[in-house]
Amino acid sequence: MSVRKDVDDVGEFAALLRTLKERTDRSYGSLARRLAMNTSTLHRYCAGEAVPLDFAPVERFAALCGASAEERLELHRRWLLAVAARQRPRPASAAGTADTDADADTDADADTNAATNAATDADTTVDGPVDVPAEADPRPGRPWYRRRRVAVGLAAACVVFAALGSLAALPDGRRASAGDRASAAGPAPSTTAAAEAPDRESASPTPSGSSPTARRPSASPTPTKKPTPSSSARTTPPADAATPAVPLTWSADSQAWKLGCGHDYVVAAPPEQVPPPPVPQDAGVWAASQNAVHGGETLVRLSVQGRTDTAVVLEALRVRVVGRSAPTPGNVYAMDQGCGGSITPRTFDVNLDKDRPIARAVAGSDAGTPIPAVRMPYRVSARDPEVLLVNARTQGCDCRWYLELDWSSQGRTGTVRIDDAGRPFRTSGIKGLPRYVYDTSARRWTP
Numbered sequence: 001m002s003v004r005k006d007v008d009d010v011g012e013f014a015a016l017l018r019t020l021k022e023r024t025d026r027s028y029g030s031l032a033r034r035l036a037m038n039t040s041t042l043h044r045y046c047a048g049e050a051v052p053l054d055f056a057p058v059e060r061f062a063a064l065c066g067a068s069a070e071e072r073l074e075l076h077r078r079w080l081l082a083v084a085a086r087q088r089p090r091p092a093s094a095a096g097t098a099d100t101d102a103d104a105d106t107d108a109d110a111d112t113n114a115a116t117n118a119a120t121d122a123d124t125t126v127d128g129p130v131d132v133p134a135e136a137d138p139r140p141g142r143p144w145y146r147r148r149r150v151a152v153g154l155a156a157a158c159v160v161f162a163a164l165g166s167l168a169a170l171p172d173g174r175r176a177s178a179g180d181r182a183s184a185a186g187p188a189p190s191t192t193a194a195a196e197a198p199d200r201e202s203a204s205p206t207p208s209g210s211s212p213t214a215r216r217p218s219a220s221p222t223p224t225k226k227p228t229p230s231s232s233a234r235t236t237p238p239a240d241a242a243t244p245a246v247p248l249t250w251s252a253d254s255q256a257w258k259l260g261c262g263h264d265y266v267v268a269a270p271p272e273q274v275p276p277p278p279v280p281q282d283a284g285v286w287a288a289s290q291n292a293v294h295g296g297e298t299l300v301r302l303s304v305q306g307r308t309d310t311a312v313v314l315e316a317l318r319v320r321v322v323g324r325s326a327p328t329p330g331n332v333y334a335m336d337q338g339c340g341g342s343i344t345p346r347t348f349d350v351n352l353d354k355d356r357p358i359a360r361a362v363a364g365s366d367a368g369t370p371i372p373a374v375r376m377p378y379r380v381s382a383r384d385p386e387v388l389l390v391n392a393r394t395q396g397c398d399c400r401w402y403l404e405l406d407w408s409s410q411g412r413t414g415t416v417r418i419d420d421a422g423r424p425f426r427t428s429g430i431k432g433l434p435r436y437v438y439d440t441s442a443r444r445w446t447p
Contacts, residue, residue: 014048
């Protein structure tokens with residue numbers, strides 16, 4: 001009965017983890033990256049194959065999944081029971097079934113130890129003092145370590161001869177004669193001949209009967225040798241030439257509507273000259289044709305993705321206001337007659353009326369279930385993109401602004417500018433302006 005109770009305690013803990021995970025639309029890999037753990041580890045926790053010894057990762061997991069205070073208390077209670085069940089000694093009768101209920105972490109440790117032992121055995125086999133068969137040894141009576149010393153001595157002698165040859169070839173203000181060079185260095189090896197090839201090309205051949213002084217260079221400057229290319233002399237490192245300057249890509253849609261149906265535009269034209277409101281996917285074309293300005297608020301849907309599987313950390317999101325003026329005159333045209341829904345997305349709220357506006361993370365809600373706010377720093381990659389929603393609002397200015405996104409990856413840092421196709425975003429206040437909605441039955445704009 002105690003074994004059955006232990007299994008039930010661990011299973012109930014894992015079931016609650018799975019319930020919280022299913023609330024999100026993220027995979028195990030996406031959640032694990034945000035929790036700074038392995039995907040397989042998180043999967044074992046949710047499958048009941050392992051129980052974390054510390055509650056900290058479980059608490060972070062609950063916060064990421066938007067668990068309520070009551071659910072966190074229940075999760076802590078089940079975690080305590082699961083840990084106690086795993087630490088409780090098992091009866092001898094259950095030893096035969098230990099393979100099916102063993103902790104996956106213990107199995108992983110055993111596999112790691114086995115791999116380490118195998119590597120140790122392999123090292124001992126290769127590098128240890130193994131006797132060489134007599135038929136393979138030209139001198140059977142010689143121990144293995146003496147043969148190794150002889151090999152090391154030969155290698156050291158080669159290094160000494162190479163150093164002497166290079167020292168003999170160093171310039172000392174005058175060129176050595178052919179006889180001195182031959183007596184000092186002996187027969188030149190192939191590598192020395194290759195190193196002296198530029199000298200032979202720059203000097204004219206000397207007749208065999210001429211004296212050594214005839215080979216000395218004249219007062220005219222010697223031909224300049226081409227320097228050997230080095231890594232410091234290159235303008236662009238060849239290894240990183242194909243690496244993009246910014247390890248992430250982004251796209252911004254400034255024509256997003258609240259809940260997909262509600263938005264206001266300011267147009268300097270009477271209602272008779274303004275066409276009916278478009279569908280959301282045609283909002284950009286409609287606004288451009290009417291020279292419309294975002295009224296009251298601008299929703300920017302920002303999609304960020306890494307270029308490779310390497311993680312890119314989004315460090316901060318900042319707001320830059322480049323221009324303020326009086327709200328633009330005109331009429332306000334609403335794209336809907338009011339829409340509602342049970343989902344409130346999480347956003348970055350920006351008050352453009354502040355002297356130094358900031359992007360403040362705001363949590364969302366899904367039918368009463370809280371959606372945690374996006375907290376910087378945030379991690380993205382090619383397989384793990386992220387969509388950020390920025391809500392910039394104003395009441396008293398015609399504001400022009402853009403965003404700055406700080407990033408870091410593999411020791412590199414940078415900042416990208418997020419704007420509206422090269423132009424700043426524009427948001428104008430609508431306080432005191434006439435506001436119109438479109439009457440679909442009468443097919444005209446009405447106050």
